[in-house]
Structures are given as structure tokens and as C-alpha cells.
Amino acid sequence: MADRRTPLLTISGVTVRYGDHLALDRLDLTVHRDELFVLLGGSGSGKTTLLRAIGGFVRPQAGRILLDGADLSVLPPHRRPVNTMFQSYALFPHMTVAANIGFGLRQQGVGHAETRRRVEQMLALVRLEGFGTRRPAELSGGQQQRVALARSLAPQPRLLLLDEPFSALDENLRMETRAELVRLRRSLGISFVLVTHDQQEALTMADRIGVMRDGRMAQIGTPAVLYEQPADRFVAGFLGAANILTGIVAADGVTVLLPSLGAQVTAARPAAPGPALLALRSERLRIGGAGAPNGLDGIVTDIAYAGESLSVRVRMADGSELRVVRGLADGLASGAVAIGTPVRVGWEPDACILLPP
Amino acid sequence: MIFRRVMLAVPALWLLLMIGAPLAIVGLIAFAQPADGIPPYALGLSLDSLALVATDPLYRDALLRSLWVAGISTLICVLAGFPMALAISRAPARWQNVLLMAVMLPFWTGFLMRINAWIGILADDGWLVRLLGGHRLLFTDTAMYIGIVYTYLPFMVLPLYARLARLDPALMQAAADLGAPPRVVFARVILPLSMPGVAAGIGLVFIPAIGEYVIPALLGGPQAQLIGQVLWQEFFSNRDWPTAASVAVWLLMVLVAVPACVIGLGRLLFGRRLVAGQG
Numbered sequence: 255m256a257d258r259r260t261p262l263l264t265i266s267g268v269t270v271r272y273g274d275h276l277a278l279d280r281l282d283l284t285v286h287r288d289e290l291f292v293l294l295g296g297s298g299s300g301k302t303t304l305l306r307a308i309g310g311f312v313r314p315q316a317g318r319i320l321l322d323g324a325d326l327s328v329l330p331p332h333r334r335p336v337n338t339m340f341q342s343y344a345l346f347p348h349m350t351v352a353a354n355i356g357f358g359l360r361q362q363g364v365g366h367a368e369t370r371r372r373v374e375q376m377l378a379l380v381r382l383e384g385f386g387t388r389r390p391a392e393l394s395g396g397q398q399q400r401v402a403l404a405r406s407l408a409p410q411p412r413l414l415l416l417d418e419p420f421s422a423l424d425e426n427l428r429m430e431t432r433a434e435l436v437r438l439r440r441s442l443g444i445s446f447v448l449v450t451h452d453q454q455e456a457l458t459m460a461d462r463i464g465v466m467r468d469g470r471m472a473q474i475g476t477p478a479v480l481y482e483q484p485a486d487r488f489v490a491g492f493l494g495a496a497n498i499l500t501g502i503v504a505a506d507g508v509t510v511l512l513p514s515l516g517a518q519v520t521a522a523r524p525a526a527p528g529p530a531l532l533a534l535r536s537e538r539l540r541i542g543g544a545g546a547p548n549g550l551d552g553i554v555t556d557i558a559y560a561g562e563s564l565s566v567r568v569r570m571a572d573g574s575e576l577r578v579v580r581g582l583a584d585g586l587a588s589g590a591v592a593i594g595t596p597v598r599v600g601w602e603p604d605a606c607i608l609l610p611p
Numbered sequence: 612m613i614f615r616r617v618m619l620a621v622p623a624l625w626l627l628l629m630i631g632a633p634l635a636i637v638g639l640i641a642f643a644q645p646a647d648g649i650p651p652y653a654l655g656l657s658l659d660s661l662a663l664v665a666t667d668p669l670y671r672d673a674l675l676r677s678l679w680v681a682g683i684s685t686l687i688c689v690l691a692g693f694p695m696a697l698a699i700s701r702a703p704a705r706w707q708n709v710l711l712m713a714v715m716l717p718f719w720t721g722f723l724m725r726i727n728a729w730i731g732i733l734a735d736d737g738w739l740v741r742l743l744g745g746h747r748l749l750f751t752d753t754a755m756y757i758g759i760v761y762t763y764l765p766f767m768v769l770p771l772y773a774r775l776a777r778l779d780p781a782l783m784q785a786a787a788d789l790g791a792p793p794r795v796v797f798a799r800v801i802l803p804l805s806m807p808g809v810a811a812g813i814g815l816v817f818i819p820a821i822g823e824y825v826i827p828a829l830l831g832g833p834q835a836q837l838i839g840q841v842l843w844q845e846f847f848s849n850r851d852w853p854t855a856a857s858v859a860v861w862l863l864m865v866l867v868a869v870p871a872c873v874i875g876l877g878r879l880l881f882g883r884r885l886v887a888g889q890g
Contacts, residue, residue: 311784331787338788344781348803357799361790409789 260287262445263308263413268317270303270469277303278314279469285413286462290439290446294456294492295466301449304466305415308447309338321412332361337411341418343402345390351377351401352386358409376404379438396427403435407442416448420455432459453493457481465489483523487531487609496533496607497576503530503608510606512550514572519548521606531609536579538605541566541591546600552576554595566591568599634863640856652852660853664861670841674865677838680752680827681820684759685767688816689809691760692767696808697801699768700775711772714765722762726829729758733830755831759820766819767812774808775801810877818866838862 263285270278277300285291293301306312308319310331319326326334337358346354355376356369364372377383380400390398399419406414419435420428436459439446450456456463457477465472465480465488472492473485484490487498501510507524510532511517519532540546541554552568555575559565564580576599591597641661643652664670699710717725732739733748740748748754778801786796824839831837836844838858845855 309784309788311788331784332790332792334788338785340781340785342779342781344779344785346782346786346800357786357791358789361795405785405789 261285262287262289262322263447264318264320265304265308266318266320268304268307268314268319270300270307270312270314276469278307278317280317281470283464283471283474285445285447288443288445289461290436290448290459292456292460292463293447293449293466294451294453294463296451296492299466300469301451301466302417303469305338305417305447305449308413309336309415310334335411336413336415337406337409338415338417339402339406339419341421343390343398343422345398345401345405347390349389350386351382351388351390351393354390354401355386355405355408357405362409372408376408379407380404395422395424396431399423399431403438407444411444413445413447416446418450419448420450420452428455435459457493463493465492481535482607484533484607484609487533490533490607490609494535495577496535497539498609499532499534499574500611501530501532503527508603510608514574515550515570517550519550519606520603521608522602522604523606523608525608529611531611533607533609534576534601534605535607536565536577537563537581538601539576539578540600541568541578541580541597542600544598544600547603548606549598549600550576551596551598554591554593554597557591557593568597637856637859640852641860643853643856645851645853650852651850657853660851660857661860663854664857670838670858670861673836673838673841674862676835677821677823678865678869680755680759680837681817681823684756684763684820685813685817687756687760688764688767689812692764692771692812693805693809695764696768696771696775699772700778707776711769714768717761717765723825725762726758726826729754729761729830733757749830750832752831755827758826758830759823762826763816763820766815770811770815771805771808774805774811778804806877810873813873814870818870821866822862 261284263283265281265283268278268281269276279300281300281304283304293304295301303312307314308326310326310329314327317327321335326336346357349357352370352373356373359369359372373386374383377386380403382397382400382404385393385397385401390401393401399422403419406416420431423431432455435446448459460477462474462476463480464474467488473480473489475483480489481493484493490496490498499512500514501512501519503510503521503525504518505527507527508521510519510521510530512519512532521532550570552570552575554566555569556567557564563582566578566580568576568578570576578599639654640652642656642658643654644657644659645651646653695714699707699714702710730749731737733754734740735747735749737749740746748757782800782804783796786800787793791799822839822842824837824843827837828840842855842858842862845851845858849855
């Protein structure tokens with residue numbers, strides 16, 4: 255296995271402007287060899303533009319895109335050793351599945367017999383043996399998705415770009431396909447850059463995630479780092495829901511005063527003294543946490559049953575609300591606290607995420 | 612329910628009156644005998660006229676020449692219309708309607724007016740002939756082809772444009788992404804997927820071009836005649852209605868047979884779904 259730390263794709267200062275709109279703003283990014291990098295962002299964040307700039311379909315006004323040290327930005331799409339799996343799959347409707355998968359190989363000058371052999375290999379890889387003579391229109395959505403994947407992998411690109419590859423699949427199939435794609439990528443050793451707006455998808459699949467916002471990288475890191483140590487309020491809110499309270503970090507860096515609640519709590523990781531935001535993940539909070547080092551009193555205002563968990567809203571003295579998610583491992587929902595009950599919400603110091611205001 | 616039937620009856624009645632009835636009348640006259648009088652035929656079940664048209668070289672040659680002229684004109688329309696349609700479909704959105712308008716603009720002037728304009732352009736003392744060094748144009752096959760291609764080109768461009776504009780740009784990008792240079796993208800993706808548009812354009816140009824008689828009469832030479840002109844003469848000059856009707860019947864049969872062959876060939880070459888228009 256290649257070294258994870260070797261850079262494969264280096265993007266520096268890439269700027270793409272559509273009229274007055276700045277789609278990518280002097281963006282820097284390094285994707286390592288043998289990595290599944292996820293570009294996560296809302297619509298208009300520039301994530302798809304970045305993918306298209308790497309693929310060659312968007313020409314940046316400034317900046318460089320290097321693959322293994324060679325400048326890609328001067329090459330037209332058909333000369334770039336990267337392939338794209340399109341969101342709509344873009345399968346050629348007039349060709350058979352085998353001709354679709356073999357298209358890239360034929361362009362590389364691979365002979366008929368060798369193409370046929372490698373198409374068979376790809377079909378086996380995506381578990382579509384025997385489908386080679388079908389037309390794309392005769393396949394289900396999930397099968398089409400696998401053909402699109404096989405087609406983009408067949409020419410053995412150095413980097414595969416995937417644009418929302420699961421968006422057209424239904425929920426159950428999506429879960430299954432995600433896991434399959436991660437396995438497939440590990441076995442092939444090809445680096446993937448995957449674009450999605452789905453934070454769950456990003457967290458479960460990525461080796462590293464780049465959260466994008468307004469054409470810039472808000473934060474880059476592993477899923478755990480982004481989730482547990484988000485850089486700012488935007489990233490904290492984008493990856494998982496978080497309760498946000500306003501506070502002031504004391505001189506010791508770990509004591510946080512919550513003036514509107516007249517309370518103070520302790521964080522595990524020190525932050526710069528001064529005004530700050532305190533983010534608390536719902537699943538790290540407990541109701542009735544009498545023994546917990548940190549705690550706030552409130553009144554239960556709402557209980558929502560979600561099957562595998564219970565979501566409880568607790569209103570604090572200043573009117574703000576905390577959402578507490580309780581897994582049902584400790585008991586069934588029938589034992590839940592009633593609406594209107596005064597409760598104490600408790601948490602550990604390492605559940606405190608301190609963000610700049 | 613009754614409302615629906617009434618609504619369906621309107622187009623059915625229209626078809627019956629405007630297509631069914633004239634066809635039946637022409638068919639009836641084709642089997643009739645010529646006669647002196649008004650109308651100039653006697654109804655009957657004679658095969659004389661139909662057999663005459665089928666065997667007399669005058670009609671056969673005119674029909675073959677019509678097929679040839681229509682075929683060449685259609686080919687020129689495809690070759691000229693495809694780049695035009697492709698360019699329009701690739702133009703920025705706000706330009707597409709302007710360009711389509713430009714294609715259709717000639718229809719705003721009368722057809723004869725436009726042909727007369729061409730007579731002026733192609734005339735022996737016109738600037739075009741002078742530019743070409745005195746080479747004659749008017750009343751030659753060249754002038755006839757210019758007139759036919761000029762008249763029918765929009766009918767090729769419009770269906771082709773409709774097809775090309777609907778092509779998913781992602782398909783072209785996917786082909787380029789997989790390593791296909793622009794000419795391969797055109798040959799392997801754009802061209803095969805635009806075949807239904809080509810087929811529609813061929814139908815709209817070839818079929819009316821076969822029966823064309825005004826353009827060859829006004830711009831073409833007097834030497835060889837097209838089937839449309841022959842029909843016109845039988846009907847109006849010779850007042851031989853049964854023969855004229857027989858020419859019309861044979862022409863119609865050829866016009867049904869040729870597209871059937873084109874469609875059959877298209878299916879053979881490009882697969883059923885494509886010609887059916889699904890893409």
C-alpha cells in the first residue's frame with residue numbers, strides 16, 4: 255500500500271468566476287495517494303465546480319492543478335489521466351453495457367480482445383456478469399450506477415472523480431452501495447475525490463473531508479476531527495446537529511461562563527480566553543446526569559420518538575433550548591421523562607466544543 | 612364520455628375530409644377512362660392508365676430523375692443543415708432563438724417571391740454570373756438544386772436542432788472524459804444519437820422534393836422533366852385526368868415505399884429504439 259501522505263493532486267490558488275459570481279476563491283487543496291477525499295458542502299459552495307475544474311470541464315481563471323507534479327490545467331478533458339463518474343451517470347444510450355465500459359479502453363488504443371477481457375473483469379468487479387449485451391435503458395438505477403462506475407474505472411485512471419454518485423439511488427440501496435464503493439476503492443488503490451452534500455455519506459466514507467463554503471475550504475480533516483473539533487460554527491452545524499450556546503472563556507482557557515444562564519461549565523480542551531460559542535452534540539448530553547461534571551437545569555418541552563433513539567428538547571432558564579438524543583440502550587421509550595418535568599442535562603468536559611464567536 | 616368522443620371525432624372527420632376523400636377520388640379517377648366532356652373521364656375499372664404510367668419510359672424516367680434530384684437535394688441539405696443545427700444548439704441560450712428565427716425568416720415572404728429573387732440573383736446578367744466569369748446558372752440543374760436546397764433547408768435544420776438541443780451535454784463530456792478527442796465524440800456519440808433527427812429531416816425534405824414542380828419549372832432547364840411537372844401537364848395541358856391520377860397513385864406508392872426502406876435500413880444500422888425516437 256502506497257504512503258497515505260504522498261500528495262497525488264495539488265491544487266493551489268484555483269479561482270473560477272462565473273460573471274460576478276466567485277465559484278472558487280483562491281482554493282488550495284492536496285489529495286493524497288490512495289485516499290478517498292470527500293468534498294462536502296451545500297449547493298453553491300463550489301464543490302461541483304472544483305470537481306469539474308479537475309476533470310477539465312471548467313477552466314479556472316487562476317491557479318494550478320497538479321497531478322503527480324504535472325500541470326493538468328493546460329490539458330483538455332480527453333488528455334487528462336482522471337475520469338469522472340457523472341451524477342446523471344451519462345451512460346451512452348445507443349451502446350451496450352460492454353461498449354460503454356470499453357469506450358475509454360478503446361480510446362487508449364487497447365485492442366478488441368484485450369478490451370473484451372477487461373470489460374468482463376469490470377463487469378465482475380461491479381457484479382454485473384452477463385449484463386454486457388444489455389442497453390443502459392434496460393437496467394435498474396442501481397445497475398446503471400454500477401455500469402457508470404465500471405466505465406469510469408476501466409481505463410485505470412490515476413484519480414477518479416465522483417459527482418454525487420448516490421443521489422439517484424433510494425435510501426437502502428445507497429447505504430449498501432456506499433460500503434461497496436469503499437471496499438472497491440481499497441482493493442483497487444485508486445484515489446477518489448467524491449462530491450456530496452450528504453454529511454452522513456461524508457462521515458461514513460471519507461478518509462478525509464474538505465468542507466466547502468462560498469468557494470473556499472472551511473476546514474479539511476478526518477471525519478473524527480471535523481466532527482469533534484470543528485473549526486467554526488458553520489462546520490459544527492454542517493456536520494451533525496449541534497446545540498450552540500454563547501459564553502465567555504475564562505483566563506484558564508477551560509472554564510466557560512454562560513452569562514445568560516448564570517452558570518459555568520468546564521471544557522477539556524483549552525481555548526483562547528474571551529467570548530466564544532459552546533457547541534454541544536446532542537448525543538453527548540444526558541438527561542438526569544446528576545453525577546456529570548457539567549450540568550444545566552431546564553424543563554422538558556418536547557419528546558420525539560425516532561425508533562432507535564429518543565430526542566428530547568429541554569428549555570433553559572433564558573429560553574434557549576438544548577436537544578438531547580438518548581439511545582434506547584438504557585431502556586425503552588415508555589420510561590421516558592414526561593413533558594413539563596424539570597430535569598438536569600449533564601455532560602462530560604470533553605463534550606464541550608469551543609468555537610470562535 | 613360523449614364529450615371525448617365528439618372531440619376525437621373532429622380530427623377524424625378532418626382527416627377523412629382532407630386526406631381520405633381526395634385520395635379516394637384520385638384512386639377512382641386512376642381506374643377511369645379518359646373521355647371528352649366535363650369532367651373529362653368516364654368512371655370504370657380500367658387498368659389502362661396505371662399500366663401506361665408504369666410502362667411508358669416518359670413517366671419512368673421522370674420518376675427516376677425526381678428520385679435522383681430529391682436524393683441529391685436531401686443529401687446537400689443534410690450536409691449543410693447538420694453543421695448549422697449543431698452550431699445553433701451549441702450557441703448561448705439567448706442566441707439560439709435569434710438564430711432559429713433567422714432560419715425561419717424566409718417563410719415570412721411568399722414562396723414565389725423568393726424564387727423570383729433567385730431568378731434575379733442567378734440571371735445571365737446578374738452579379739453572381741459575372742463573378743463566376745460568365746458561367747451560366749439560370750435554367751440549369753445547378754439553379755434547380757440551389758432553389759430546392761434553399762427552400763427545404765429549414766425543414767432539415769429544425770428537426771435536427773430539436774434533436775441536438777435535447778442531447779444531454781453530460782454524454783459529450785463523458786466521452787471526452789474517457790479520452791475521446793472532439794472528432795471521436797462527434798462520430799461515436801453526437802452523430803449516432805442525432806440519427807432520429809436526421810431521419811425526420813430526410814422525411815421532411817425528400818418527400819416534398821420529389822413532387823416539386825415549381826422550382827424546376829422556374830429555375831431548372833427545359834430539357835428533362837420531373838414527375839411533378841409531368842403530372843401538372845397531364846392534368847392541365849393534356850386534360851388526361853386518368854393518366855394524371857395514375858401518376859399521382861404511382862408517386863404516392865413510391866413515396867410510401869422509400870421512407871419505409873429508409874426506416875428499415877435505419878433500424879438495421881442503428882437499432883430499433885434509436886429510430887423509434889427514444890435515443
